Every structure is written in structure tokens, then in C-alpha cells.
Amino acid sequence: MSRRIYVNGAVWLLLLTAALWLPLIGGYMALASRVLVYALAAMGLNLLLGFTGCMSFGEAAYFGLGGYGTGLFLTHLTHSTVLAVIAGTIVGGLAAFLFGPLVMRRRGIYFAMITVAIGQIFYFIAERWNSFTGGEDGLAGFSRQPLHLGFAIVPLDAVAFYYFVLFFFAIGAGVIALLLHSPLGHTFIAIRENRRRAQFLGIHVERYVWASFAIAGVIAGLAGALNALQNNFISPINLYWVESGNLVIMAVLGGMRSFWGPLVGAIIFVGIQDYVSSYFPNNWETFIGGLFIVAVIFFPNGILGIVRRRMKAA
């Protein structure tokens, strides 16, 4: 119990002080923001993948929709960055909520395939609906606006934006943490552990899968909204199934059963991608592919899964 407090304290301390230590080890704030954005999306996905036991391979759809929601909101309606984030979150969450009933009955590979199907449908809509989404060229022409805090106007430069992202990351992570320690979270885990047992304890498994799917969608939408602001740009590629695969690998790499697993996975994945693609602009895909293979063969329980086992053994 107390170890968990130490771990959590250390994680938050590191995240809060990133601006101080990150440049020292060769990182930069935009990279840190990107790590947080993907970590948040992967943590949302992991609620579904690692804690409810549903293999979603279409989470990028809600990630991307969150981005489009934010981008379109900023383009057409408002200049409030915070409102735009909320709008994006709602768009992503609402889509997941509405499509939940279609996916909640499926299991295993079928769950993966129907989530892919829905994701790809959104992808093609975003790509073909030129007049609204900018189509293949993507949606540009919006940018994150300074924050009006009442007492001050804060321009969102790289450092400020990192803390802006961290703020929403904290909300998202906090919601997930609370959830996992609540009866609702217990029920999700029960479904992962044994669907049949859960059903014959009177739990309407499908409704809970729906709930988990919708919540994961909300989190993905929030992350997607932040992603759109990070790049001041959103394009259909953010909805593509490959992006979903990246989120899944982050969760698996870090540890699907661990709360912080996806964060660890995102740090490694985003970090390696950024680093390796700078040194091997032609061949970085081999490294990412190799990372997938190494992760799957050698770390099926993720980095944190190994850490946890070591500690248990000690």
C-alpha cells in the first residue's frame, strides 16, 4: 500500500518537474507533451484492453475524432482553447458511446475487427469529406490560443503547453485511477478475469463493456484534442488503424496490467521513435518493428510486469 504511494508520488514529481530535468538528458518539452498525449490515450485504451480484457484495435478513431472536434471548434466557433478541448473530448466520447452497443457483444478477435471496421469508416469519412475536414490534406488553419486565466493571459508556448497537457493528463489519469478503485472498476476487472463468472453473478457484462468502451473513448477524445493543439493540425492519419496499433503496443510494452504501464510504454515508444528517426531517417521503421517484436516475445507482461515480478520475488 505504501509502496504505491511512493511510486505515485515519484511519477507525479517527475512529471511536474519535467521542465527542469528533461533538457539535461537531451529531451525537449514538445516531446514531453507528445509523450503525455499518447500516454493518456494509451491509458484510456488500457482501461478497455488491460482492465476490461477487450482487444480494441480502433481506438485511434476516437483519438482522431477528438482532434477534429477541437480543430473544427477552434476554426468555426470559438477561440477558447479550454472549451475546444472539452468539445473534442465530448466528440470522441460521444462517438464511442454511440458505437458501443455495436461492439459490446463481440469478443476477442471479433471485438478487434469490429473496432477496426468502425475506426476505418471514420478514417475514410475524414479523408473524403474535403469541404468539412480538409480531406487528405488535413485540417490546418487553427492554432492554440493563449489562455485567459482571469488574472493573466498565458500564451501556450512549449513549456506552458506541456503544463496545460499535464493538467488534463492529471484529470484523465485521476479519473482512471478513481475508477479502478471503485465498484465499477472492480466489475471491469471481473469481466476481464472471467466473463462467464461475472455474468452468473448477475453482472450485465455487455453494458459494462459498453461503459468501458465509452470511457476509453472519452479519454482518447481528450488526448486527441490535446494532440490537435500540440500540432495545430489534424489529419486523417490520426484515425488510421496503424495509430490504433501504436496505442496498443504502448500499452503492451509498458504493461497492460499496470496502471502506469501505458505511460512507460509511451515514453519508450515516442522517445525511441523521435530519437531513432532523427539518426536513421531512412530506416527507423526497422527499429520500431524490432521494438514490437522484442516487446511481444520478451516482455509479454510489459516492462512494469517484469518489475513487479522482480519485486515480488525479492
Add this chain to the structure above:
Amino acid sequence: MSLLRLTNISRVFGKLVALQNVELEMEEGRLYAVIGPNGAGKTTLFNLISGFFPATSGEIWFDGRQINRVPAANRVALGLVRTFQITEVFPELSVFENVRIGVEAEARCSTRPWPGRALIRQINQRVEELLETTGLSAQAGRIVSELAHGDQRVVEVTMALSRRPKLLLLDEPTAGMGQEETAHMVRLIRDLHVRQQQSILFIEHDMDLVFGIADRITVLNYGKVLATGTPRDVAADPLVQAAYLGEASA
């Protein structure tokens, strides 16, 4: 009024008739056993009662309601809770956590994302109470998959109890158990029956066990009811002796 009544139940899988015109009636507070050789349709019968799949024909009445079309999860809320022949637990969770799932479902708070402290206390108290009842308190913190087989089955029974069943359905509760474990399970079942007047319907293979504790017995063979009655009546039934006991003792 009877607690459970099956009228003219049949179940067909393709060409195979698993159950044929089964009648069964059970009063509240009874300890009722269903026996029969392998393939007699015992588990099929349980699956029909618990809503695993629907009956091909016939009616299932429970607590004054016809429940043919009630989904499995809702039957639990009505008070019909079952265990499985092959233990179904949440293997990677602790004993406490296993039971808590059921308690939370019973408290109708499974959907609560952030419960109050009072509720949490209530839930934990109830879990401990249940663990006390079934003698698992000492094991509360252990991961279920690491427990002995017999203990895992007790966990499953405890989980079932957490839903405060009006009727507890136990599918071969002593399957695969050693002597000691079996004795423990039998004691548990009898305790529940005697001390808490828990209505129990169970399937069993072990004849001695059934005749030792059941009030009433129904014998199934090839999907049909061969005999129903008190242990003594059933034991004396020539049909049963010929078809089942004869085989078993031979």
C-alpha cells in the same frame, strides 16, 4: 408455493435430445439433489435453470414467476445463483476481491465510479462476514489461482452466496476434490442448509454424499426423470436400482 418448478422441460441440440419432458418441483428451504450418470442431462438442466441457454419447450417457474425469457444476469437478481462444474472464479484476483465483486453487485453499486466511504465500509464488512461463514478469512489476501483446488471451489460458493440467493445451484460442488476437501464442502453445504435455511439444489456424482445430506433426490437418465423422492424412496425404486445403482455398484 414452490420455489422452483419445471414443467415439461425439453432441450434439443440438433438431433440430440438432452432433456425430455422433465418435471421438477422444489420447496423453499430444501436441500435437493439431482443425480444421474454422465450424459444424463444434469448440467443441461442447470444451464436451463440458470439461463445459460433457453429451453426448447416447457416452462421454468421461479418464486412465482415464469422466467423462460429472463436473461441469465437478471435471474441472479431474482435469487438464482449457480456455480460451475469446472471452477469459475476470477483467477488473478485475491479471495477478498473475488467475493467483493459479488457483494458489490448485490449492493447494486457496480456502476458506481466513486462510492462513498460508508458504502465501502459496508461492502468490506459484508465480504468479511461471508469469508467468515465459509471459513476463508485466513486466505482473504491470497490470489485465487494460487489456492488449492478445494479452496477455489469454496471461493466460488462464497461468491455465489454474496448474491444472497433464494436458491443456490451447485454443479458438482465436490468434483475433483480429495477426501478432506470433500468433507469440508459437505459440512459447508449442510451448515448453510441447517443454520441459514438456504435452499440448495445440487448436482452430484458421489452417491454416498447425496444420500447423506439431501432431503429429496431426482434421478435423471438419458434426459428423462427416472424417479423423484426422498433418499429412501429413491434408493428403493427398482427402476433406479436397475438403471443407475446397479451399474454403479457393478
Add this chain to the structure above:
Amino acid sequence: MELLLFDAFNGLIQGTFYALMALGLSLIISLNSVINFAHGGFMVVGAYLAYTLAPYIGFWGALFAGPILAGFIGIIVERTLVRYMYGRPDPIYSLLLTFGFALIIEDVVRTIWGAQGLPFEIPSALNSPVSTTYFFVTGYRLFVIAAIALATIALFAFLRLSRFGIRIRAGILDLETVSTLGVNVYLLRSVNFAIGTLLAGFAGVLAAGILQLAPTMGDDVIMATFVAVVVGGIGSLLGSVLGGLLIGLAAGVTTAYYPAASDVVIYIIMAVVLIVRPRGLLGQEGLFE
């Protein structure tokens, strides 16, 4: 109306490609229990190897040599990587492993053969229309249909008539029992994986006659292949063939009415199938759940 028929015919040609790809993928899913995301990669490898060999052994030689080499690489990959996935009940691992391998294939192909597309020459006898009215029915397209039909028939004959083929089919139904009967399951799975990748390589060589031979050639095909398998029913080889033809046809017909939707229509079909009849056209219930 005429145009619609043209598009339908054209869609069927596309469908035969998907069918051939789906057939290989389905074999691997059924017996190896591996979701092979690198299937598109093997298609590309087959095509490139054929391109490299063609100057020495001619188009016809390369048509066979390319796929066989792809199958050979398949065995190596199966022995060195894929085998670790056996016995892991969750398909997510094999999916991610092969996904990673697909990235590597694309990169390696680009490094060896260059990012620039390459011209793949087909025999000039096949490279012209068979009639002036139906100018879009070229000799090559008819050849492709015939070749894929032959390959499919040959595969089914192999699975029904040869001892090894019968063992593969038995293994698809119940691998455990087959292994208790003394069949070398390791060999069975290796060969099966190789057959699957060989079929992918064959599809690649045929496709290179119509599409550009480029490292990214397999990218779009892989998802369509999955759709074909799911629509046809996971675990059913015949279903995969039907699924492939069906989605090809659907994409073709959609092109006639609303070209912008020709990509998305296959996903709509898959979503509908999964909602209404999750086991697909000919699949068995409960596999891979």
C-alpha cells in the same frame, strides 16, 4: 447499366486478389492461430524476388520462383519468431509481432531495392486487350483470374487428397488430437505457414503486373485481406475465397455509383457482418473469441 457490369467484372478481378491473399491468411489463422499482419509484406517480398529473378529465368520462371522463395522466408520467420506465439491464448501478441515484422519488411525492401518503384515487365502476349469493345478485359487480367483459380483448386486438391494436406485440415479442426496421433505438429505448422506466405507471394507477383512494384504495395491490401477473412468466416478456407470475391465485387459496384466510398464500403460490410452474423458467411461459431 453496361458500366455497372464493367465495374462489377472489374471488382471481381480485384476480388480474386483478395481471395488469394485471404486464403493464405486464413490457413495461417486456422492452423497456426496467428493473426499474420505481415501477410502484405510477404506479398511484396514475393513480387520483388520475382522481379529480380525475371531477367534470368523469365516471367514464367519468376512467377513460380518468387512465391516459393517467399514461402521459404515464411518458414524461417515461423521458426525464428512466430513459434513463440504458439500457446499464447491472446491473439493480440501474434498480431503485434507480425505488425512489427511488416514494418521491418517494408524497410528492408526499400533498403535493398530502393524507394523508387520498379517496372515489372509482363509478357507482351498478355499485355493487350482481347477485344476492342471490351478493351478493359486484357489478356493479363484473364490470365490472373485463371492463375488464381488454378492455384485455389490446386490448394484445395492438396488439402483433400494428399496425406499432408489432410493432416493440415485435421489440424485446423483439432490440433491436439492430431498431435496425439503422432503427427509432427511442428512440421505441420511450419509447412502451413510457408504455404500461406507462398500464396501471398504469388498474389504479389500477379499484382505487380497491374500495380506499381513499390515497398508500400502491401499496405492497403492487408486490411482488405482481413476484411475478406472476417466476412467469409474465420476458420473457413472456402469462406475466405467467397469473402474476397464479395468485397471485391462490392468495391467495384460502389465505384460505379460513388467512387469516394469504394474504400469504405468493405469496412461497412465487415461491420454489418460482425453485427448480424459474427461468424461470417461460412465460419464456425466461437473461434478466436
Add this chain to the structure above:
Amino acid sequence: MSTERIKLPVQRRTILKAGVALGATQVMSPFVIKALGETPVKIGWIDPFTGTYAALGTSQLNGAKMAVGEINKKGGILGRQVQILAEDSAANVGQATEKLNKLVDQEKVDFTAGGVSSAEAAAMSHAANLKSMLYIAVGGHVDTITGTDCYWNTFKLCSDTWMLSEALCATLLKKFGKRWYFCTPDYAWGHFLYKGASTILDQAKGTNLGNAVLPLGATDFTSALIKVQQAKPDVFVVFQSGDDFVNLMKQATQFGMTKTMAFASPLLELEPEAALPVEARTGWGVMEWWWDQPNQPHVKEFVATYQKLYKATPSGRSWLGYAAAHSFALAAEKAKSIKAPKMARAMEGLVLPPEVALEPNNPYYRAGDHQCMITEFVGEVNQKGKYPDLFTVSEELAGEKLAKSPADKGCKMTFPA
């Protein structure tokens, strides 16, 4: 989903160690470079090196690397050595802007350049503007970059879509009939080209028989080709590029269509032509630069050096990359500074000298919109030729005469105060 019980192969530790060792050598290398020079002038180069546009992006980078080699041999920029930091955009616009921001913030590059697709170039132009960073759009032809969305910091070396359309259509109208059919990929590049070409056709009182709009990345063109064949146009104008172009040409050739109508493309490139089978190498079109200019000084030397370096003949993309990198050096010499605003002022009106221009008509960066007035090489694909002899130039048109005025393009340039 029980993952806890999976058995692991034993060699995990060994492989981990190998990975760490490998990683260490990679980390070491950048420091070695840094130790050599004092502070080099850094060019951030973002192009696709993976994905569909990898071949084009690589050509651009190769040209640029060659130019940097020459610059350094001559003493660098203002006495400092020049270094190229290349990043892969994967033709993914989000990644392109991420990489640009990284190069600016993290690597502190002095200039940025690159881009193959219009979308990534436009996005990078915008991102560079936010950072007040000089950016040369090497590829990425869409009009808006030097039109409605022009920025003081952005210069465009490649032609805009209007210049390409104008160059192509003038020749087509001269040589062929006026019944045209179009095929447009569904994104900015295609739409701009169609708008340009169809307007020119209307002005010439030609007949627009139709326009098949197809998604980017389409692999099967049969349906569109059937419609085109039925319309029997004199000219079939194809706006597809890259893989789409190759697939379309392959299929049209197999249908025998290249024998019944003229094929035309506003942007022919050596890379995709090389990817076509011999019989599909046909049609008319525009090259932005061509390696075979016997009468132009310096071209032969350039081609020879490039071939020696990269075992390939320079394409239009190679030249664009080459000229872009040289432009930075030229502008810095002129401005006597590498500060972005001074450089930008210096680049306005900057004429590329013959050894960089490698083409007639003295190309220069126009002051009003920062569009480079490069020469368009109109001609016919040479079916009989072997690589790289795949194109015959019939006309060399000066960009100046083709381009719309900055005002007509809607560019309002404002420099920071």
C-alpha cells in the same frame, strides 16, 4: 487473457545487453560530429524518406547533400561549415510539423527546407512562420503557399500548380485537339491543377468532356478509364502523381488507350517514369528540370558528379534539393547574415547563378510572393529510350511568363516590424 503464465525464451538478457551496446554506439556518434567543427550552420531538412513519397524525398535530400558538400569545400556559409540535419516526415503532415519544430527548438537549426506533398509543405510553411524561421518549400506545388497563405519567411523553389498547368496547356492546345478529359486525385494538388487547366481550356473554347475525381492512393483506375475511353477525348490530362500515376499509366496501357488518345501530365518526374514498364512510358508533360541540356553550361558536370555520388541520374527533385541548399548560401552571402529577416530580404529577387540554376532563363525568387521563376521543360516521354533517357524536351518556357502576378494569386506579404 492470462498473460502471467507465458514462458519466455531464455536469451532475453543477452539480447538486452546487445541492444544496450548498440544503443550506446548510436548515442556516441553525434558528439563526435559536434567535436569537429565550432558551430556549424545547420539546415533542417524535412522530407519523406519512408512511405509512398520516399523516392522523391530521397532525391531532394541527395541533391541538397551534394550542394552542401560544394558549399563546405568553398569555405561554408560566412566562413562556417554547413551541416544538414535530415528528418523523415513520412509524408505525414503532423509528423512533418513535429519534426520542423524539433529541429528549430531542439537542434537550433538556422534554416529549414523540404516537403514533397503540398499538404506537408503548406503545414511546414505555417509552422516555420510561427517560429520566424526561414523555410524553402522544395517540393509541394500548391498555389496557396505563395498565394493566399504566403509568408515572409517562406520561399518556394518548385513551380506552383498554375505555372505547370499553363506550361502544359499551351503545348497541348498547339499540338492536339481541344476535346479533353481530366483525371484528378482528390486533394489540394489535384483540385488546383484541375481548376487551372480547365480554366485555360475554357478560355481556348475547348470542350471539357469530364473529370474523374479519384481518391488519393487509388489502385484501380479501370472504372474511370472506361468512362474516358467512351468519351473519346483528344487529350487525357492526368493529374495523378507518384504511385497513383504509375498505376494509372500501367492500366491504361494494357487497355490500349495510349494508342487512341494523347496522355498528358502537368508534372512528369524521372522517378515514376523509371518505375513504368517500357510500353507505358508515353505521353506529354512538364518536367521541372531535365538532366540532358547539352547547351547549358555546368549541367554536364553536375550530372556527372551526382551520378558518381549516388549511382543514379539526377531528377527534377534532385535539382530542386540542390538549388534550395545553394539558395541559403547565396542569400547569406548577399545578406552577410544568417538571421531570418535579413536572409528573407536578401532572397527576394535573388537570381540563381548559372552553376546553380543549371537551366536557361535565369531563375530568381520573385519579391512579391517568394515564388521562384524556374523554367518548365515541356516535352514528350521518350518511349524508345533507356533510363535515364526517358524524355525529349520540346520547349523550355520561362517561369516568369507563365506565373500569375502576386496580386492575382492573392499574396499579401507582411514582414515582421
